Amino acid sequence: MSTETDFRRPISATELMCFSMRDLAPPYAIQYVVEGIGAISAAALRDAVSVASACSPGSRLTRSGKDWVDSGVPPSVEVVTGRSLDYSHPHGDPVLTGAIGAAGDGPEPTVEVVLLPGYPVTVVFRAFHGVMDGRGLAMWVTDVFRALRGEEPLGAPDPTADHDLVARLGAKGSPTPLAPRFSSALGHGAPVRGEPAYLTRLRTVRAAPPAAVARIAAVLARHSATPSRFMIPIDLRRHDPGLRSTANLSLPLFLDATPGQRWWEINDQLLTGLLERRELNEMASAGLAEAPAVLSRTIQRGMRRLGAHFGRNVVSGLISHIGRVDLGELSGPEFTATSFRIIPVHTMMIPLGFMLVETDSVLELAVSVRNGRGIPERLDRLLDEIVAELEGAVPDAGDGAGRRSPAGSPAEAPGATAVTLFRDRVAAAPDAIAVRGPEGELTYRELAARADAVAAELLGLGVRPGDVVAVLAGRTPGGVVAQWAALLAGAAFLPLDPSHPVERIRETLRRSGTRHCLVERRHLEIVGDTAEPIVLEEFAEAAAEPVPVAVDPSDTAYVVYTSGSTGLPKGVRVTHAGVANWYASAKEWYRLGPGTKYCHYHTPAADLACIAFFAAHLSGGSLVLVPDELDPVTIRGMLTTSGADTVLLTPSLAEVIVSLGFEPAPIRTLIFAGEQLNAPLAAEARRFFGPDTLMVNSYGPAEVTLTCTNHTLGPEIDPAGGPVPIGRPSAGTPVFLLDADRNPVAPGEIGELYFGGPQVARDYLGQPDLTAERFVVLDGGERAYRTGDLAHALPDGTLVFHGRVDDQVKIRGYRIEPNEVRLAIERHPAVRQAAVVAHRRNGSDHALAAFVVSDTTIDPAVLRAHLAERLPSYMIPATVHQLPALPLNGNGKLDRSRLPVPLGPGPDPEPPAAAESVPARIQRIWADILGVRLTALHPDSEFFAHGGDSLSAVRMLSAVARILPVESESDFITAVRRSTGPLTLARVCEAAHRAVA
Known part of the structure; x- marks a missing residue:
């Protein structure tokens, strides 16, 4: 329905130039991409667009002679189903390269919205640059989400554009002359027939350093053969902060730099230009825009040829920083934004353009480049260097309680992913053994070829980056192949344990949204109709070529489900950047390398199994599979004859092993993780494994990628000591010890552990409320994970663990929320109420005790059978106690102090007979x-x-x-x-x- 107003404003000279730009470098549009989890209704989005547009007429303009006028028609909302954006498309994704309506030539609005409701949920906001600049579009987009949440839009009704504001403020100098004499950091390369005229690249920097614009300019100048000139768009709204206009209100500030010039010198030049308001002078440089359209296009084509063939450009590049965007403002009632990107505008006369935007935890880079022979390869190398420069410039978070590891990039190549690291290992030693076990061996060549064959099948079924592919297999070569296949296809793998209850597996498949499950034939019935099964045994043939899928560090690598206090497990999404950052430290912590033989006996569904998987294959070592369930013979075999030399043990399992009394084969590295380690057990383990074994104590919740701190134990361990420290963090991982108000605790005091940096997981899949509760932004802008664990720091920064702030407990390395067990018990029809608490049993081990209230007598065996259909075995309480009522305190909450202590009954009255059978x-x-x-x-x-x-x-x-x-x-x-x-x-x-x- 049209609600036309009398909104009208003249088309400025700079906006007129956009029409010729649109023809030469289509679509010449500003495009915001919001990705997230949850759901957005197309109808609700259309309503929100309509409401927000009514408050911002600049979002529905059409051309009328020399003016922009309000069409009264809200931007259209197009729904594209069955796919996600493909940023690697050689000629650009059709959603992002399509024309914007009639681009101002007809009655249709010059702004549109595209909704991709798949996974991730994606909304693309597109505006012809002739009607809006980046910050103007941001105003309107924010209002769309306000309307979607039922909030009142702020509106942007002011018609003021750049020419109006400059006239009011007044220019005080001369415009910068535009002459094609500057080279580009990429050099130049003649266009290649059949290749796209422009390329787009996206990169994510794990934190936003200060002076990012100047730092990028310094890198670009370093690679230019001659002095460089950079165009920096400046938002004129800074001169009138209350101005609510979506119009073009950006003018350039020009910075000159020489090869080798330091970033702070360039930054001083930028600050000086801002103080002197030099951008206001550039309104008078629109002579090209005021020329007839035919002449303007001819001049621009000529400038492009000069740049492409001779490396002479009017500027070396454009660097635009849009500012900081709060992802919370881009979320809806059932939708949580997880990323925000700006697709850069291709500009005819500019060889290289950067768009920067800060979100809650990262700096997103989007780059437009004029294509040519040799340009793509040079661009990728240049971007690697820029990302390394920016990540290495992240400042310290401070000292005292807010402790951080030294700033700097991990020791891996910038932009590394699990896939690139794995491909490197395959190329370096294709005939090395990657997997060994009772079923035989696989070389790296064979593993990669089989994984590529399955990956090709996944791609043929429509799997795309961002998708989740389930893997239901035991500790078998097929299971290893499946996980790499998902990664090579650009997807994330979701490992499942076939021994878990069937309904739990199916519920995990449903909740994760996975459409495909790689499954061993013997487990096929478990999948049911919850996902499309792909039987692994049908892929005995290897692929002839690797699948050509590019993986971004920000992409999800895997999803693991952990116990949840709401009664439902939580799916933790871990990124490739997190895995690469972990490996950069872990290879030193654990002495990982091509000779590593890592023992894998863990449940496939836990992150301990992911540690084994990545530790072996990112280092070029072997993954030693132990398919049998643990018993004394299996344990003896895996530590004596399997050939494994690196093993991770929970303290509970280590306690059992040292009690078995056999002599293990030489173990190179013993990793303790999953539970608190105490000195007496560590001393026993040292005697058992010997002085030559490297023994380390590692810590890391699933939400902080695999392990994030590490402490090396010395050759002599005092058995009378207390808890063994959990150590210092991985490179680039900030650690904060905070009180209940998130203020730093005093040095040496106990506080709650918060971790930041690239190893922090993306979120809890499909649980935005819980994500917001645990993944927080601290004062200073650091995105961090709130662990719920208590610790204090020694003077050298070494952390010592002190337990939990809540009821969560670790049992045999598995993280358990007693409330999830309680809710499962209360689903039994005979149970009215239940409580579940953890207590110590058998020294360092924990056990769960259940207390139930029922109108009838509850048989513990029946209740355990009920739980066995719903929970893994490690979550089933060791004891069940029936009570007439649960003890409550004065506030009506469970009084744990009045629960019966679930201890054993004491010694039997009769001592053992001398000759007992x-x-x-x-x-x-x-x-x-x-x-x-x-x-x-x-x-x-x-x-x-x-x-x-x-x-x-x-x-x-x-x-x-x-x-x-x-x-x-x-x-x-x-x-x-x-x-x-x-x-x-x-x-x-x-x-x-x-x-x-």
């Missing part, structure tokens, strides 16, 4: 490990129904094996494996009998 001794072992009385056990007693878990099962089986003849241990474990059904006391006794028979 083997079954009786096994029963006593069970009672000791499970913490129950002998009288509570009978032949049909199930180990896990009495509170056992996988690690206590290993302890139990090892203890039973020790009462048998030494040569019978392997036979006993084999007999247990071959027997079917629950792990009952009778089954274990029968296996022991067979072993010695």
